[in-house]
Amino acid sequence: MERSDALSRLQSSGQYALELEAVSRHFGSLVALADINLAVRAGERRAILGSNGAGKTTLFNAVTGDFPVTTGRIRFFGEDVTSLPAQERIRRGLRRTYQISLLFETMSVRDNLFVACRGVAPNRASLKRSGPSDPAGESAQILAEAVHLAEVLDAPVGTLSYGQQRQLEIGMALAGAPRFILFDEPAAGLSPTERSELVEILTALPPHIGYVIIEHDMDVALRVTERVSMMHNGRVFKEGTPEEIESDPEVQALYLGDSHG
Template sequence: MTGDVLLEVRGVSISFGALRAVQGIDLEVRRGQVTSVIGPNGAGKSTLFNLISGNLSPSAGYVALEGRRLSGRPVHEISVLGLGRSFQITNLFFDLTVMENLLVAAQVLEPRQRLLRDPRFSGRAQARAEQLLHQFGLAAKERELAGHLSHGEQRRLEIAVSLAAEPRLLLLDEPTQGMAHEDTAETAALIRRLAEDITILLIEHDVGLVMDISDHVMVMHMGRKLAEGTPSQIRADERVLDAYLGRG
C-alpha cells in the first residue's frame, strides 16, 4: 500500500566523544515515496544513514523497518530484512567484473545451503544479475573490470549492486557526487524510474535535483532536524533559508 510507513526512526542519537553527531532524530519514510535528507557538510546526514543501515548502533532511540527493529542487528541481517544501500564513496570490488560484482551481491537470494556455491552457477542470483545489467544499461560492460569503468558507470553499478538483494527500501548516499552535469541528469532520471518500484531514502547535495524528485524532505543542521515537509514547504521555510539554502 502506497503511503504507509515503511521505515521509522525514533529519537536516534549518537556521539563521538564530545561531538553530538546525531541528536534525537525522528523520521518516517513512507512506502512508494522518495524521501531526501539535506543539509550542510557536517550536519550528520551520513552518520544518520550509518545508524539506519546498521553500520553504527545508536546510543539512544531505534530504527524499525516494517515494524521490525533494525538497531542492534548486524548489517547482513538488515540486508536480508529488506534494506539496500549505496555509499558516498564508491564501494565496489574493482578487481571483479561488472557481472561478478552483481553475482556476489545477489547471492543472498539463494537458499542458505547454497550460499557457498560458485555464484556463476546459482540460478536465481544469475537471473537477478542479468536483469540488473539490462536495467542499468551495463550489459555491454558485463565482462569489464569494475575498476575500469567511468565514474558515472561505477556509481550506476553501485546502485545496481544495492538492488541485487531485492530490497524494499534503498538508501542512496550522494549518488551524484563527483559527476559531470550529463551524468547527474542521467542519475536523476534513473532515480525517478527506480522510484516507480521501490521506496528511496536519499542524501544528495544537489538541492535542485532533490526538490525535483522528492516527495518529502528533511533538513539536518548540526546533528538535529531543522525542518521537514514537501519540497515547496522546505523552499519557503525561513529557518532553512537562513541556515542552508540562502536567500539568493
C-alpha cells in the same frame, strides 16, 4: 522531548518503512545525532539535506546498524531493529550505497552484480560454480539494464567512467529485491550528463521500493523525491515537500544560496 503527533500516529500503522523515535548517537562528548524523530512511508522517496557535519551520514550508519544508537528506537516495516546487526537488517530488505565506491574493479560489471545477487541469496555460502541458468546470473543481466549498463556488462569495472561506477553501485543495491534503499550522495562527482542519467534511473525504480537519499546536489535531490527533511547540528529542523523546502527563507539562508533564492 515528546514525540510529535505525526510520529505518534505512525506507531503500529504498518504503512511505514522506516521509523526513528528519539534517536541519538554520541561519540564521547560529541552529540552527532540528537533526538531524531523521522518516519518514511513505504514506497516514499525522501531526501535528507544539510551542510557537512549536520549528521546525515551518521544517521544512515545508525539506520543500517553500522553505528549502534546511544538512545532511541529504529523500526523497519514495523519491526524493532534497534539491536539487530547490519547483516540482519540487510536480510530484511534494507540496502545502502556509500560515498566511497565499494566495487571489485578487476572484475566485470556482470560479476560485480552476480556477487551482489549471490550475497543476498539463500545459497550465498555455496562454493558451487554458477551455471548458465543460475538465477543470480539472470538477475545480474536485469539489474544491468535497470541502471543503463547492459552495453558494458562484460567490461572490467576499472575501465568504467566514474558515473558508470556509481550506476553500478545502484544496481548492486537493487540485488535481492530490496524493500528500502539508502543512497549516500550518489551524484557526488558526476558531470551534468551523468546527473541527468542518475535522475532517470532513480525515477524509474519500481514504485514499491522506497528510498532516502543524502545529496548535496539540490537539483538532483529535489527532482527525485517527494518529501525533504533538513538537518542541522544533528537535528531535523524542518520538513516539507521539495517546493516548500526550496522556497523556505530559512532553508535558503542556510543551504541553498542566492542561486535558489
